[in-house]
Amino acid sequence: MVIIMLGAPGTGKGTVAGILKEKLNIPQVSTGDIFRKNMKEGTKLGKLAESYISKGKLVPDDVTIDIVKNRLDEKDVENGIILDGFPRTVKQAEELDKILESKGKKVDIVVNLTTPKEEIIERIVNRRVCSNQDCKTIYNIVLNPPKKEGICDKCGSELIKRKDDNVETVEARLENYFEVTSPLVEYYEKKGNLYSTMVSKTINKLGQDVAKELVEKLKNK
Ligand code: ADP
Ligand code: ZN
Numbered sequence: 001m002v003i004i005m006l007g008a009p010g011t012g013k014g015t016v017a018g019i020l021k022e023k024l025n026i027p028q029v030s031t032g033d034i035f036r037k038n039m040k041e042g043t044k045l046g047k048l049a050e051s052y053i054s055k056g057k058l059v060p061d062d063v064t065i066d067i068v069k070n071r072l073d074e075k076d077v078e079n080g081i082i083l084d085g086f087p088r089t090v091k092q093a094e095e096l097d098k099i100l101e102s103k104g105k106k107v108d109i110v111v112n113l114t115t116p117k118e119e120i121i122e123r124i125v126n127r128r129v130c131s132n133q134d135c136k137t138i139y140n141i142v143l144n145p146p147k148k149e150g151i152c153d154k155c156g157s158e159l160i161k162r163k164d165d166n167v168e169t170v171e172a173r174l175e176n177y178f179e180v181t182s183p184l185v186e187y188y189e190k191k192g193n194l195y196s197t198m199v200s201k202t203i204n205k206l207g208q209d210v211a212k213e214l215v216e217k218l219k220n221k
Pocket of ligand 1: 008009056058059060084085087089
């Protein structure tokens with residue numbers, strides 16, 4: 001099963017994907033996480049990615065598509081994958097379709113999350129992530145704080161704030177989303193596999209609730 005997480009930054013893609021991964025036992029592949037891992041290790045890819053990410057810009061298509069193409073060749077994703085943060089441009093979506101087609105696969109469901117802008121900014125600023133690469137649990141210090149400040153409930157590792165999670169880059173990231181990523185909503189709507197839902201405290205629905213809904217829906221598929 002190929003699941004795509006679509007939505008502006010801070011809508012809860014990572015949270016939903018993390019829960020789906022556990023419940024459905026399908027690997028989660030986040031292009032953002034791959035870039036951050038490379039940035040931390042100081043690789044060539046990491047340096048290149050950082051020059052874009054630090055400005056709130058998207059990493060170029062050719063680089064990003066190559067990464068996902070190679071990742072899709074790995075054995076662990078043969079039976080399913082949750083793509084979190086990819087595709088983010090129409091070009092990426094078209095290339096993904098080609099890659100999947102060559103493997104006799106297709107995108108099964110596109111989960112499109114929407115959140116009011118003010119809430120997105122608030123969430124991004126309050127977001128903390130577990131520094132343990134195998135855990136990566138996401139917290140919100142206001143809405144969903146850890147039991148012990150700065151420490152992951154699940155694995156006890158230190159929580160960190162992403163460098164790009166600041167008010168300066170968030171506007172640029174949102175602009176990117178509305179300009180180049182949001183056309184994907186229509187792209188997938190036309191294909192008939194879009195599942196859109198709002199994630200917002202105003203309707204008392206957070207990522208955890210969406211994940212629950214999806215697990216029920218996908219279990220019967
Ligand atoms: P968020 O959804 O909060 O922006 P991500 O971890 O998905 O977080 O992405 C972080 C950054 O990594 C993005 O702002 C962008 O610069 C880069 N990035 C991630 N995925 C892609 C992609 N598919 N194409 C281009 N750039 C990407
Ligand atoms: Zn953790």
